[in-house]
Amino acid sequence: MNGSKWKSIGIALLLASTPLSGALAAQDVLVLARAEDPPTADPGFEISNSGYTLTYAAYERLVAYKGASTEVGPELAESWTADDAGLVWTFKIAAGHKFDDGSPVDAAAVKFSFDRLMKLKAGPSDAFPVLKEVEVVDPQTVRFHLTAPFAPFISTLAVSGAAIVNPKVMEHEKDGDMAKAWLAEHSAGSGPYRIASWERNQSIVLDRNEHYSGSQPALKQVVIRIVGDVSARRLQLTNGDADIIEQIPLDQAEALQKDASVVVESNPSMYVNYIYMNNRQPPLDDAKVRQAISYAVDYQGIIDGIMLGQAKQMRGAVPSGMWGHDPQGFQYSYDIEKAKALLAESGKGDIHLTYTFSQADPAWEPVGLALQASLAEIGVKLDLQAVADTTKRELVANGKFDMAPGAWTPDFADPYMFMNYWFDAGKMGGPGNRSFYNNSKVTGLVQEAASIVDEAKRKALYIEAQKLSTDDAPYLYIMEKNDIFARRAAVKGYVYNPMLIQVYNFGTMSKTE
């Protein structure tokens, strides 16, 4: 090393000895702190909400959820029509939308994106079970051909997997991977932002997409910092180093509410906690036993005691806020006498069950303990079995359990997401019918509802299916949870959409500090 190098090291050490200046983020930079790095940013591959934070910011879809509503409106598509059978859908693409390299979004790009999605055939492609072919009619017109009528089709076009990807990404293809490796950490969309850099496990920087067709976002940059420890995240928020923090425990959320510079966002969501009861396994194969258990749960006690009021009891399978929800639907209530009577009627005695849970959701263990206490009152013994989350999923998928808690969120805004997954006898195990519920009448109703387009008729079918299934009590309907995160009061313009948990409308948000 030469002399000047040594001198520069000396200067560096000198500089290092001056005190740290305040590190508040600039007004046009938003810092979001969360616990984990998103797995990937490839819309064809990503299935976690954490990754959706990136895919929704970087890409546009043909249609999108508008504001706080669960209904879809135009995004890339300015209009669309369907034939009477619901098999052919034609979309007109609005002019002026551009990818972040300046090339226009056209019908060929739409076809490319869906061909890629269906060829990858990873998780996101499951939203399109009947997609046969995408056809380019002219540069601004694209046509989708389905093999069977699929009522939620237009709604599925708003999901993360339906993002329109710039066909030029194929320049980054390696070993026939359809640019999967590159898209995992980069973006090639027409959304308001693009991924500028990604330091794994440290931070992701989103920059404005210079070619975005909408109005220029106020936030020049969005930085997602990965901060594993919840106390550290909280300190960053109160110190002003982070503008939004996610995954805060309920008791900490309560404490944060006292800080005037912080707003705790708590919004009703379609994230439900329910309990699968294995309908194939005696004595839970007897509807009377399941009903008895449904009456033995102290729903309000769980919501007040465990959730500190940040939830409400489910009413049927379709959550409130989604069409197809039945506000008059039957709700089981905490009634020990009725539970005892039903159990006596069933003739089953000496019942011993296991509740298999993991720590994936912090509510599952206390809910299990509450359940254990109330079931003891009707003479049912419940053992709590804690396992790793992957083990729990595997046991559930294979039907090797008595009772197990579960969480569910819809991917798109259609009762299909609940009814057809939970009750179709053809979807037992992993895919969704995790209580192994088999009622041919209900299966018929939900299948019919998925294959017709008339929304009023579909609603009637789903409500009838809910009535029948609630009576059979295949699941314990525990609660719809609030979605909670904390932001600095200076962050303005956030719009909560129950379909887009952990997804922010960065493009229309701003800071006033």
Added chain:
Amino acid sequence: MAITRIILPRLILLLFVVLGVAVITFTISHLIPGDPARMIAGDRASAETLENVRRNLGLDRPVVEQFTIYIGNLLQGDLGTSLRTNRPVAADIRTFLPATLELGTVALFIAICLGVPLGVLSAVYKDGPIDQVARTVSVCGISMPVFWFGLILIYVFYAKFQILPGSGRLAMGIVAPERITGFLLIDSLLQGRFDAFRSALYHIILPGFVLAFANMGVITRQIRASMLDVLQEDYIRTARASGLRKGMIIFNYALRNALIPSITLLGLALGDLLYGAVLTETIFAWPGMGTYVVTSIQTLDFPAIMGFTIVASVGYVLINLLVDLAYMLADPQIREV
């Protein structure tokens, strides 16, 4: 030569260790219930999608075949592809290992710089007030939980007085220097990036000190004990009798001999640093191997877990080898054996 006699068997041993670790981790990963395909495609994936993902990952092949492929790739330096991030595990490790090594090196440096003098003073002024203080500090270091100590420091230095940053390796808005060694402190200096150097230095102080603290306790205790032994030796008494200066006796004669048993300790300390790093990295959002392996375990990302285990075990064997070599250099008698 004696050196080749020591090194060669170790290198052969290394091969067996890697193979053994690969067999064990591979077996465990196939015994734990949990389907990697389900992790990738999502819980509610359809049977066809699961089948497709399984085929793409080669999980539909017989276990023995999967293992043969894994070992074959391993011999070519390919650790497989992470299920979670979709990146080669080797690339992930190249990204995260330097951060952990940098943190560990700084922590070891702090631990030695504080632990050795403290141990010496403690022995020289045995039972005096300095000794009491040193012993208290070392007990605290050994018994204080890393996460608790870390949070206290974050609270005091970051939240309360805003003297030091509480997370990450660099301040926001500072572009990382081009990667040469992966050590930000070194890379930034080599490129004359003083802003990055300063930021990196500030960021490493708290996690470095937290990680150093436990090891400092162990080092202090060890140095104190071996110094006390050495100070009883005849040659020290002779040196004293011949009127040599006290400082000369302590540093030139006593400490040098007291350090020999500490070499093993330093090897162990280095291993401890890797363990401690997992917790420290989580608290300080340090993007190193610790956080990587924790998230990999949470998501049952087997290729990543196996890659980490293999790299860590190679590291251990190499550290042991270095310790033995250091012994030989320090104590000529061992060279003769």
